[in-house]
Structures are given as structure tokens and as C-alpha cells.
Amino acid sequence: MAAATKPSRWHRNLNAKLAAIPMIVTALVVFIGGTVWTVVYSFTNSKLLPREKFVGLAQYDRLWSSSKWLISIENLAIYGAFSLVFSLLIGFVLAALLDQKIRFEDTFRTILLYPFALSFIVTGLAWQWILNPDFGVQQVVRNLGWESFAFDPLYNPEIVIYGILIAGLWQGTGLIMCLMLAGLRGIDEDIWKAAKIDGIPMWKTYIFIVIPMMRGIFITAIVLIASGIIKVYDLVVAQTGGGPGISSEVPAKYVYDAMFLSQNLGQGFAASTMMLLTVVIIVVPWAYLEFGGKRK
């Protein structure tokens, strides 16, 4: 990529610099400026409006002693762990099935990916209806004669997060499948032939040869799923609104509620800073592995 024409005089590139102003402003003012601003103000006791009264870590103390936040974190951990494992597993298995030189591949792929085009609000509302205990799956099974059948995740605080997980997986696995399929298509046909000649069973070829070769795709998929997990918000708002009670709260919703509903800006800033910290913990090692040393 030898794209650069080296500028000898600064004004020779003036147009490019002018054209890049929106990008520069976005990068410096919004992304860096906004982030630093939020982190700094998370140490203040801002309520309705931001104030420069610094109170040290008081907001973080309050945050970590708030049961709503603790539940949010716990939910995020459960949702995150299951969503990561199942997205990768289902995505890979579906991609491997589609990769068997089958007929109607395009049709299958179109069906498996269409939920991804829908918003989380639509997804959440559709599953809210299917999981409705009075009319949905539970009632249908009971009508079949199994009277004591109970499956009402959205109304049971113990398992509500799994109800959200069902909807989240339905929406998101198609994308992972597509990524995996692209990865599988990138694998040399000769690898399969060689494995076949050596008499290695298919599942072993997948696990010990193909998956290690798809490392890059897997890492991309994991980063993708992980950053999606941290942002999960609309889905919860649509499906449960955080309920029953506060049993399906998530961090992104905690931030929104603190900032715009309970006029508790400091809490919102502290919570969003924690979210940022989580992302940093995930992204930095990945960036280091991917670009470590290569970055100019």
C-alpha cells in the first residue's frame, strides 16, 4: 500500500487537511475529549448538572455498594459468558454445515442472517411476545396437556437474563456464522485433501487443523461479540425494561438511568468509566497481540 505522495510543501496538501477537519475534530474533541471529560467528572459529585466539586472515589464507592449495579455486573457476566460461548459454537457449527457444498446455501444463509438486520427493539419485542407466559410457549405446551409446564423466563427474576440471552443469540449468531463461513472458505482445499489421505476423521480435522488456522477470524469474532455484550441496552429495554424489579438490569442501562432519569450524573459517569475500563481490559491485550510491534 504505497499510497502516500510525500508532501514537500505543507500547502500542497492543504485540501486534504481541510477535508480531514471533521475527522480530526471527531477524533480529538469527541472521542478523546469526551472520554477524558467523562472520566474526570466521574470524580465529582455532579447531580443534575456537571459540577467541578471533586470528591475522589466517592462515586465509585457508591457504585460498588449499589445493589442495582452489582446485579447489572452479574447479569452482564452471565449474559457475556453464555453469549460468547454459544455464539462461537453455534456460529461455527452452522458455518461448517453450510460449508459442506450443499444446495440452497444462499437460502439457508439468508434465513440465518435476517435477524441481524432487525433492531434489538424489534428482536426484544418479538421474543417478549413468544415468551409471554399467558399466551406464548408456556401456554401452548400447557394446552397440549402438560399442565405444570413452566417456562416464563421474563417473569422469573432467577432466569430472566437467560430469556434475554435467547433473543440476543437469535439476533446475533447469523453474523458470527457469516464470519466463520468466510474463514472456512479461506482455508486451502489441499488441507482437506491431505487430512483425508492421512485418514483423519472430519471432526478431528476441524478441531485440530481448521480452527487453529482460523485464529484471526476467531479473534475478530470474539472482539465483536465482546464489544456487543458490553453495549447491550436496547434489548433489555424492549424485552423486560430491567424487570422484574431490577433483576435484568445491565451496566449500559444503569448509565442511562443515572444520567437521564434519576439526575445523578456523577453515578452515570462513574459507571460509564467502569464500562470503559472493561473494554480497555479486553481490547488492549488483543490490540497488543494483533498489532504489537507492528504499529508505527
Add this chain to the structure above:
Amino acid sequence: MTKAPHLLKASMTYDGGPADTGPDMSLRPGSGASAANRIVDGPAGRKPRKALSRRNILIYGTLIVVCLYYLLPLYVMIVTSLKGMPEIRLGNIFAPPVEVTFQPWVKAWAEACTGLNCDGLSRGFFNSVKILVPSVILSIIIASINGYALANWRFKGSETFFTILIVGAFIPYQVMIYPIVIMLREVGLYGSLTGLVIVHTIFGMPILTLLFRNYFASVPQELFKAARVDGAGFWAIYFQIMVPMSLPIFVVAMILQVTGIWNDFLFGVIYTKPDLYPMTVQLNNIVNSTQGVKEYNVNMAATILTGLVPLTIYFISGKLFVRGIAAGAVKG
């Protein structure tokens, strides 16, 4: 970021790869050798498979079951929206409607209430259109020019800004929400459609810039140099060479932005007022309102109406959509 070109390439091989050439092509030996082999080894090529082998039943069976599961919510939404409330109360949500009625659709579009407004989802629809059109146009113009400057007119520091932009795509929106509220309030745009358009342009910038930069970098450098020799400048090359040569990537960017912005909820609810709420926000308010009797058929009709725009784009654009999301994979 070296990630995206690799991804794009991967998805391109996927587009035109083995799927189109058919299963036998890749296994067929070179034509010269095959004549000789045929004599030595007997019949060449793979042993023909039976259509109903155990393997096929397993593969197709699994895929069909999974596909039915994926289609189920759409099916349930459609049948529910076509039933009357009495039928919903008595019946089974999976059963097709006994008596088809379009009343719920009419009500969802024109009469459903959010707060004091009872003019249905149509208001949200038109708000969403008013948000969507300028956001898509503005974000694509800005990002394509950015990408062009980054690919062909690098200047000192340009890569640094680009890196910040890409890293910024990983920062949770929640961190930047409130500073943007303050900035918009300072210039008097908080709560207006213009403000929301700016927000969409800002947050669409990292992924779109990446998309355009990678595409423009793959345009043959000779073309660019020849135009330079002929005396064409920054804008002339952009409008006369780059844009006409890059229409496919503009379509990909459009698909990405239309679905992304239409499906947005968070920015809509934060940066606009109730009168200007986009369709997703209004839909959520209609369905999850606590007052009144729940009309599930109206709710489902409203839900389908909201999902209709991205679904239409998805089914029309087909493989371009796949390319768009593969390229957008870095966005997360």
C-alpha cells in the same frame, strides 16, 4: 488496522468462491493429466453420492430445523398481527389466523397512542425518514472524503488521527453521551433532528472511513498519478475518478448506514424530544406502555412495520449486505 482488508478479501472469496464453481471443479485434475489418469485409475472424479445418504439427512435436517427456529419469531409476529384480540386470548400463538383482519395494522400505523399523541407509528416513521436521509448522505460524504484523504493524500499526523478514530469505535457510547449532550446544548441543537444527524455522522465515521480508505487504497495508483500529471487536484480526482470508480463501496456504505441508523434506539432517545422520536423509540413506547389494555396484535403489527425497512434492504441487497457487515466487523 490491517484487519479489514483481510476481512473484505475473505468475504469476497466467499462471494465468488467455490460456491459458484460447484463442488466438482475444485477436485477435477488438470485436463492433460486427467486423460492419462483415467486410463490408469479407471473412472475419475468423486464417487456420486446418494441423495438420501445419512450424511445428507443429518446436514439438511439440522439446517432445516435451525432455519425453522430462526423463522419462528417472524412467523409468530405475522400471524399474531393478523388475528383479532378474542382469537389471541383463546388460541395458540403458533396457529394461523382463523379470521384474517388487517385492522391491527391500520391501528398500529395511524391510531396507536404514545403519551398524548394518538396518530400511530406513522409519526415515528416519518421522523425516522427525516433522520435517516440527511444522516446517511452526510456521513457518507464526510467519510468518503476522509477515506480518500487518508488513502491518497496522507499528511503528517493523518494516520494518528485515523488510529484514534478506529480506537474510538471501541469506546462504549455511554462514555461519550454526556459530553455530546453538552456540546449540542451549547450550540442549541440538543433535542433537534439536526443534532441527532450530527451524532449519527460522528459515530458512523470510524467504520465508514475505514471502509472507504481500504477501498480507495486498492484503486490502481497509476490512475491517481496520471491524473496528477494532467494537473487534476484533490477535488477533481475525487469527483472525476474516485467516486465514479467506487460506486459499489458507496452502496455497501449506504446499506450499512441505513440499517444501522434505522435500528438505532439509544441516540434517538437521548438526543431528540418526544415529538421527534424515531420509529424504534416510539415503537418501544407503544408496546411497553403501562396504560390501557394490551393489544398484542397491534403491537406485533407495529413491530413488523418498524422492522420492515431494514428487512427490505436486507432481502434486496443480498450479498452486498454480507459484504457490508464483514467490512463492518471491526465496528462491533
